[in-house]
Amino acid sequence: MRSDDALEDALVRTSFRVMAVLTRIGSDHDLSLTQLRVLGLLRDRRPRMTELAAFLGLDKSTMSGLVERAERRGLVARGRSAEDRRAVDVFITPEGRELTDRVQEEIRAELAPFTDRLRADDRHLLTRLLDSLSDAATAHQAARGAAGTLPLGRA
Amino acid sequence: MRSDDALEDALVRTSFRVMAVLTRIGSDHDLSLTQLRVLGLLRDRRPRMTELAAFLGLDKSTMSGLVERAERRGLVARGRSAEDRRAVDVFITPEGRELTDRVQEEIRAELAPFTDRLRADDRHLLTRLLDSLSDAATAHQAARGAAGTLPLGRA
């Protein structure tokens, strides 16, 4: 037990708060956290099933179901790849994109009341610190060769 | 779309990272995120089923199953309340406590490599900023009368 685990604990506490917000807003639109991540990922990518599964750290069979249900709702679609006829790539539909954008706005709006309590310079500071944390995490994962478990959008 | 959503985005990104760590460590011990939260909550409380459900923002029927499985594993136990014979209160067992402590240590240890990249004064700063964010969130929730959805441990 290190003398100061305060930062680690604060990170965990904050993360649970944020996840609670995401879960609630997601469920308002019948989207699970995982589906939120899928849609976020597809905003600027058109990956194959396996890539998508690797990004999310999920089994490919899990991806099949996830994409299946999202496709039934018209949020994403599947297309056979031209080069490799075994492969299937997944992309977001206009409806999916529209929903994703709306949800993202809601999330930001829902988080803003908290972040707005900070003074402007503190907000910038916090952003910078969180970003450098994320960079450290990315470097760390890359070093281990762990592709998986990337979060929402890019990087 | 506000001009700087950078902080909100950074929070979401960071939270997904942290959750990924929690999920992985949890699953190493056959514990879901929710079970982690239950155990964390029970470390210093002995609530009733309904209270527990309210804390976690879950339906009481979900709690029944959750507690049932944890009880079968010997991590928690149920006791009929003396005052109200309908009520059931839940408490952690010594095994449960031991496991919870171990998992918490692992989580801290797993997060430390990232946080350690920050300079000491940045760490303190970040802790302070996150805590004031949490306080804002607590105040906000209290104001709305929303009891639910508290995260890990206390506060």
Place this chain on the structure above:
DNA sequence: TGAGTTTGGTTGGTAAGACAAACTATGTCA
């Protein structure tokens, strides 16, 4: 070239997590 292997995805089975509705047992109070 063609048999054997690897790779990409789906299918089927199982279990947990989550909700809603129905139900049981207790408690409250007019």
Place this chain on the structure above:
DNA sequence: TGACATAGTTTGTCTTACCAACCAAACTCA
């Protein structure tokens, strides 16, 4: 006492998630 409210459980359904088995296409190399 009888009507209503509260605490938990049970049952049924859906989603998420895994694993193992499977099929089809692509690769490999003897």
